[in-house]
Amino acid sequence: MNTTVQSLQRRLIALGFPLPKHGADGDPGGETLIAMNSALNELEALRGEKPPTPKPEPSASIVPVDWMPAAKMERIICHWTAGAHKASEFDRSHYHILIEDDGKLVRGIPSIKLNEAPAKKGYAAHTLNCNTGSIGVSLCCMGGSTEAPFDPGKYPMTRKQWDALTDVIADLCRRSGIKITDKTVLSHAEVQNNLGIQQRGKWDFTRLAFDPSIVGAKACGDKLRAEASAKL
Numbered sequence: 001m002n003t004t005v006q007s008l009q010r011r012l013i014a015l016g017f018p019l020p021k022h023g024a025d026g027d028p029g030g031e032t033l034i035a036m037n038s039a040l041n042e043l044e045a046l047r048g049e050k051p052p053t054p055k056p057e058p059s060a061s062i063v064p065v066d067w068m069p070a071a072k073m074e075r076i077i078c079h080w081t082a083g084a085h086k087a088s089e090f091d092r093s094h095y096h097i098l099i100e101d102d103g104k105l106v107r108g109i110p111s112i113k114l115n116e117a118p119a120k121k122g123y124a125a126h127t128l129n130c131n132t133g134s135i136g137v138s139l140c141c142m143g144g145s146t147e148a149p150f151d152p153g154k155y156p157m158t159r160k161q162w163d164a165l166t167d168v169i170a171d172l173c174r175r176s177g178i179k180i181t182d183k184t185v186l187s188h189a190e191v192q193n194n195l196g197i198q199q200r201g202k203w204d205f206t207r208l209a210f211d212p213s214i215v216g217a218k219a220c221g222d223k224l225r226a227e228a229s230a231k232l
């Protein structure tokens with residue numbers, strides 16, 4: 001019997017590191033080593049020499065790395081395509097990132113880099129007089145819809161699209177350093193009020209097909225920012 005090991009084992013047990021199979025048997029076996037290692041890690045963490053078990057990222061990267069060239073962008077403007085539930089070539093020509101009805105991301109044709117100031121030929125034209133510095137994300141939905149009386153048409157916005165949108169916003173903000181405010185993360189329908197740049201009667205988003213209790217650009221935008229912030 002190894003009394004030094006046995007005494008060490010007893011101390012480990014007393015400290016709350018159980019050695020379930022054998023108890024304090026004097027055998028310097030695997031369980032003792034694992035328990036010692038764990039005790040040492042905790043002690044080191046307590047002394048600040050080693051961080052506790054690293055926390056996993058809140059969520060993995062949502063937007064593929066090659067869709068995100070280094071570019072200094074200031075805001076994210078969220079839209080719907082006023083088209084069908086899948087991204088057409090036409091839809092893809094106007095936005096950087098599109099989100100289909102099942103939450104699948106589709107890359108738009110223009111690179112985000114083209115919308116960096118000064119905007120370059122072929123940039124994504126998604127918001128009148130407000131494309132420079134603006135990432136355009138669009139939900140593929142709402143073709144044939146009307147605002148008043150509200151009729152979401154044949155391609156209503158889905159909850160999955162909305163949830164994917166808040167995932168994308170949180171991811172873009174984390175990676176580009178954009179902070180979430182009502183001037184930096186907003187829907188197209190908020191641009192005129194929040195940024196003072198006149199638009200032509202855009203109502204993406206003043207109604208959410210999956211939640212008719214939310215009405216108006218600010219209410220929809222506040223919900224968007226709150227849910228995206230919660231994912232940061």
Ligand SMILES: [Zn+2]
Pocket residue numbers: 078079080126188202204
């Ligand atoms: Zn729009």
